[in-house]
Amino acid sequence: MKKLTRLASSSLIAAAVVASAVITVQSQAHGIYFAQRARQLALIYGIGSEDLDMAKRVPLLNSVTGYDADWNPVPTRLRIAGPIPVVESDAPTTAVAATMDYGLWSRTADGEWHNKGRDEVPGAVFAERTFKYTVHLSQPMKHEVPLLAGHRLQIIPVGTDIPVEIGKTISVRVMFDGKPFAGAQVLPDFVNDVDMPPLMTGPDGVASFRLRNQGLNVIAATIVTKPDQPKKYDSIEYRATLSFVLPHAPE
């Protein structure tokens, strides 16, 4: 399959080398994720309970893809429905995904963010380049989540059995450029507890934690690396989310 690269075996090397490039900065914290809105699957831009205007940000998306249970592509797109973009596919999907290049952002001393590089913002005290990725699982998995084309940072559940009860432990592996990433910051609950101290992935790129919600779970992973254009920005932030729903009990 052209678009997909199967998850490599778990020989977990190189992660430490990549991790050494990580730097810590204060950066923008928003992410993208899929969640149900009015019966449809919507793409959300936000953090915590903030659900910001994703419709105007749709042009920043690089890809929106859908997959069936065998991870074959299903023609999928977004449709702007009032203030939110919703997923529209030609057939049922087991998973959907999106990637976004959120561009260059510089912060000035007054705390304002500007959508430009440091070289274009006099007095900038910090500048970053940001990329956002998301994967949503809407059905039980027959196969492990593969590496998806275009998702430089991706959260992959270990195995195929995501627990369906709150409080059960899940393990996820954070992959960067196809390799397990040690030292990624992981937030188990990006919607309801975004300020908790993040977990860090181990040498194998894995973090384990208890599922927080008998409902929507949005897990976030973030890495920040050194810039490839230091005159324009100080760092590059990659943020990936993985979302899925634990169903509630019968009414």
Place this chain on the structure above:
Amino acid sequence: MRAPFLLFALVSLPSAALAHGSTQPHHGGTLVMVDGEVQVEAVRVPEGLDIYVSEEDQPHEATGLEGSVVVKDLPASRVALTPMDANRLRAAGMTPAAGQTIIVTITDKATGVRSFATFQY
């Protein structure tokens, strides 16, 4: 009681147990609840397959819907749905065989909201 619920959830993670409205068929067919509150009932008839659509037990006007029925993995089998009366649409000539999976696609023309209902024969 969790155990039976878990088994059900494995079958249908996103829409499990989210029923708003009856899950019993009203026309002698098979009913599937989709998106938590849309009831889609498929009924074999001599002319093909009739599809009844309701939302929280309220019949949805068939003329306000459009869609198709297709046998999974057989795209050439796709048949457009034709409004018949009330909340009934028809996939003329669609005769699912035992073992086949049928996917019904329904789009609300007013809102653009699309739903999928899957039936196993």
